[in-house]
Amino acid sequence: METKLLVVDDDVNICDMLKLYFENENYKVKTACDGVEGLKAFKLYEPDLVLLDIMMPKKDGWQLCREIREISSKPVIMITAKGEVFDKVLGLELGADDFIVKPFDMKELSARIKAVLRRYNAHTNNNDEEAVRFENIEISLQRYELKLNGKAIDVPPKELELLYFLASNCNRVFTRDQLLDKVWGFDYLGDSRTVDVHVKRLREKLEGVSDKWSLKTVWGVGYKFDTVI
Amino acid sequence: METKLLVVDDDVNICDMLKLYFENENYKVKTACDGVEGLKAFKLYEPDLVLLDIMMPKKDGWQLCREIREISSKPVIMITAKGEVFDKVLGLELGADDFIVKPFDMKELSARIKAVLRRYNAHTNNNDEEAVRFENIEISLQRYELKLNGKAIDVPPKELELLYFLASNCNRVFTRDQLLDKVWGFDYLGDSRTVDVHVKRLREKLEGVSDKWSLKTVWGVGYKFDTVI
DNA sequence: AAAATTCATAAAAAGTTCTTGACAAGAACA
DNA sequence: TGTTCTTGTCAAGAACTTTTTATGAATTTT
Numbered sequence: 001m002e003t004k005l006l007v008v009d010d011d012v013n014i015c016d017m018l019k020l021y022f023e024n025e026n027y028k029v030k031t032a033c034d035g036v037e038g039l040k041a042f043k044l045y046e047p048d049l050v051l052l053d054i055m056m057p058k059k060d061g062w063q064l065c066r067e068i069r070e071i072s073s074k075p076v077i078m079i080t081a082k083g084e085v086f087d088k089v090l091g092l093e094l095g096a097d098d099f100i101v102k103p104f105d106m107k108e109l110s111a112r113i114k115a116v117l118r119r120y121n122a123h124t125n126n127n128d129e130e131a132v133r134f135e136n137i138e139i140s141l142q143r144y145e146l147k148l149n150g151k152a153i154d155v156p157p158k159e160l161e162l163l164y165f166l167a168s169n170c171n172r173v174f175t176r177d178q179l180l181d182k183v184w185g186f187d188y189l190g191d192s193r194t195v196d197v198h199v200k201r202l203r204e205k206l207e208g209v210s211d212k213w214s215l216k217t218v219w220g221v222g223y224k225f226d227t228v229i
Numbered sequence: 230m231e232t233k234l235l236v237v238d239d240d241v242n243i244c245d246m247l248k249l250y251f252e253n254e255n256y257k258v259k260t261a262c263d264g265v266e267g268l269k270a271f272k273l274y275e276p277d278l279v280l281l282d283i284m285m286p287k288k289d290g291w292q293l294c295r296e297i298r299e300i301s302s303k304p305v306i307m308i309t310a311k312g313e314v315f316d317k318v319l320g321l322e323l324g325a326d327d328f329i330v331k332p333f334d335m336k337e338l339s340a341r342i343k344a345v346l347r348r349y350n351a352h353t354n355n356n357d358e359e360a361v362r363f364e365n366i367e368i369s370l371q372r373y374e375l376k377l378n379g380k381a382i383d384v385p386p387k388e389l390e391l392l393y394f395l396a397s398n399c400n401r402v403f404t405r406d407q408l409l410d411k412v413w414g415f416d417y418l419g420d421s422r423t424v425d426v427h428v429k430r431l432r433e434k435l436e437g438v439s440d441k442w443s444l445k446t447v448w449g450v451g452y453k454f455d456t457v458i
Numbered sequence: 459a460a461a462a463t464t465c466a467t468a469a470a471a472a473g474t475t476c477t478t479g480a481c482a483a484g485a486a487c488a
Numbered sequence: 489t490g491t492t493c494t495t496g497t498c499a500a501g502a503a504c505t506t507t508t509t510a511t512g513a514a515t516t517t518t
Contacts, residue, residue, distance in 0.1 A: 044348065156494050173373045177347040186348050189340035193476095194496055200477065218373045219504065220386040220475065385505055422465095423507060429466065448515065449464070 003117065004028045006047035008038035008064065009079065010056045018051065021106055022113075030187075035059025039067055044186040049117060050076045051109075052096075065096055075116045079104070132167045134227060135212040139164045148209045155205065158183070162198050166215065166225035175222040199223055232346065233257045235276035237267035237293065238308065239285045247280065250335055251342075264288025268296055278346060280338075281325075282308045294325055304345045308333070361396045363456060364441040368393045377438045384434065387412070391427050395444065395454035404451040428452055 005027045007018045015031035022029050030045050032038040034056050042050065050068065054061035065076055075097040097116045100109055131140035138147040141164050146155045155163070162183050166174070174182070176192035184190070203215055216226040234256045236247045244260035251258050259274045261267040263285050271279065279297060283290035294305055304326040326345045329338055360369035367376040370393055375384045384392070391412050395403070403411070405421035413419075432444055445455040 158495065171372050171374075173371065177350060181347060187344065189337070189344050191497065192343075193498080196476070197478090197496070217476070218386075221373050224372070387506070419506095420508065422509085425465065426467085426507075429468095432466095446465070 002026065002028050003049070004030070004045065004047040005049050005051060005113070006038070006041055006045060007031045007051045008033075008035070008041075008056070008061070009051075009053035010034055011053070014053075022110075025110060035061070035064040038064050042068055042072070048074060049113060049120075050074065051079060051113075052076055053079045055081060075120045077109075077112060077116060132164060134167070134170075134210070136210040137167075137206070137213070139167055146205075148206070153205060155202075159198050159202050159205075162195075163202055163215075163225075166223065167213075170213070170225045170227050173218045173221050173224045179222065195223070231255065231257050232278070233259070233274065233276040234278050234280060234342070235267070235270055235274055236260045236280045237262075237264070237270075237285070237290070238280075238282035239263055240282070243282075251339075254339060264290070264293040267293050271297055271301070277303060278342060278349075279303065279305045280308060280342075281305055284310060304349045306338075306341060306345060361393060363396070363399075363439070365439040366396075366435070366442070368396055375434075377435070382434060384431075388427050388431050388434075391424075392431055392444075392454075395452065399442070399454045399456050402447045402450050402453040408451065424452070 005018075005022055007015050007029060009015050009018075009031070010033055012033065015033070019029040019031055030041055030047065032041045036059055038050075038052070038059075041047075052061045052065060056064075061078060065078065068074070068076060077098045077100060078096045079100055079102060081102045097120070098112050100112060131138050131142070133139075136149050139145075139160065140147075141161070144157065144160060146153045146160055146163065162179065165179070165183050176195040179195050180188050180190070180192060184194075199215055199217075206215065211228075213225065213227040216224050218224060234251055236244050236258060238244050238247075238260070239262055241262065244262065248258040248260055259270055259276065261270040265287050267279075267281070267285075268288075270276075281290045281294055285293075290307055294307065297303070297305060306327045306329060307325045308329055308331060310331045326349070327341050329341060360367050360371070362368075365378050368374075368389065369376075370389070373386070373389060375382045375389060375392065391408065394408070394412050405424040408424050409417050409419070409421060413423075428444055428446075435444065440457075442454065442456040445453050447453060
């Protein structure tokens, strides 16, 4: 699964540069320009790691780090300018996982990110994310794979993600808007008919595999992965 | 339910153009020409989203946005002219939800409006509630499902919502007008016979399922979901 | 017991929401 | 570079829901 980074820095150039660089390294990257926006983005985007500049207008990196820690244990790497008053102890107290000093070498930052993620995942993820299973179906985001009757089937990423989300929240209805939010991302701009089309394509693939579950339309509401218990 | 937009811009042509365009997209649209009028309109009209030009006589967009935030959390999208001094951070501080730069593409604005509304609603709507249960019946809005004798029955949204409302307020009588208010929405315009028809259709489905409860008519008053205790 | 009001029901009309196929833009790949 | 695959858009028509209307039955009032 793609790792999501959130970059919070008031310097738009740095934001853009980091975004470009890490997208090229196969991360998903969102940026925010200040602490307020950063917190919003953290809640909505649910990143796997946050890169946080300390000096920012209105709400600084310390403050944001503290607020993030109140709601999550996701790794945070602080960015600090050379010569900036910087209390490592204080940072650790606030729950930051690592630090890097501006101007930094991108390769070094990249290495630190990997290291922090590795540590974090070793801690939390020794129970490798289970695949979602029902009769004759198995959906794994980890392998990006859909198995029907034990046989792997080619499925495009978006379809798989949609199916995974619905199946792992089975029997619950989601509106198209909720699905766009959860699967496509909070900042997706586009038509909600898009969901229909993906559901249709999934149905073609899932047809006749089992009568214990199905992708159901809930008229006037949305869709759900329905199971018979 | 129809979504209400409020457009605040000193340029009457832009107001008219936006009104025309979004009415065609099935929004309700009110316009206001300056900040003072805009605040008035916001209070009276109670829009679901505000489109706010920054440069305006009397009271500018910043100021209006701040004042709206004091009394409401409804989404605000700021409109800014190209090249206009524009502080994104300040905008976010003030609580704006998105921005668009003049001259803008109507399709993009439309997409942004949808996205902002989607986010706003996704946030406010995640109230996981329990299903309502009586003998042989179970009604869940989360699954959008009616189970009779443990078996799921197809029920259209309005019927389900009506049944859910009555059952979760069992033994209490509601007039047709109250039901229209609670289930259809306060701004519903239409005949109260509508309720009768829905009750009738529900009765067809619920017939003979249990003698511990029923949809009762209270003559001269309205309906209730009646239970024997 | 007649008149007036209120309900139940069926069926038509109006309105909304889905499905689907065709197509185009963009990404990934060779 | 062209080719294939994925993703998203659109629009027509199908499927379905909701509302209105009409009529007769039930209940209350006078």
